[in-house]
Amino acid sequence: MGRSVCIIGTCGYPSYYGGFETLVRQLAPYLVDHGWRVVVYGRPADVDQHDPERDPRVEAVMTRGLDRKSFSTITYGFTSAVHASVRVRPDVALVMNVANGFWLPMLRSCGIPTIVNVDGVEWEREKWGTVARSVFRAGASATARHATELVYDSTALAQRWSAMSGRDGTYIPYGGVFRTKGPAPSWRRRRTGAPPRPTGRRGTRGPPQPFRPRLVVT
Incomplete structure (x- = not known):
């Protein structure tokens, strides 16, 4: 039986919301082609299950959460992490968005290694209020502490995170x-x-x- 991966922290598959979702639309079928079982967690309002370009081999699981700007990521991330830990038990979890760092200990306690895609320094963005910025900063701290592997999408970001947390990672x-x-x-x-x-x-x-893709999980 092939290896399995759960992808947590995006709007789902297939979704067209942003960069994370673009990545998932490419990565999920690629992994299936290479023998992986792929489970992508998402939000019902953001996924078109009847999309003609959807790959039926990719398992799309909808969970519940709060559809509010400041709480959607962490609430959907929580329910996704619970489902992955209890129902799927994958070989690895790919976690998008450092705000989901709060749920990494749960996955680790179930023996699930985690790869976290670090995308920017969210707590410095003006669009977020004080509470949201605090959540992102705390989530980033938890990510630095508990993630098995970090992935950066720019060398400048990798250097910034290394200086802040002492964590190196893989640049993709x-x-x-x-x-x-x-x-x-x-x-x-x-x-x-x-x-x-x-x-x-x-x-x-x-x-x-x-x-x-250049990051190989063994």
């Missing part, structure tokens, strides 16, 4: 799918009516790289 740049001709993907036409732009996420990390 954001990727993208290059298209030179043909119609835009159906999800892009459906949402914007425009072809996708070949730029890096938020335009801050350079041009997209071909999708090529």
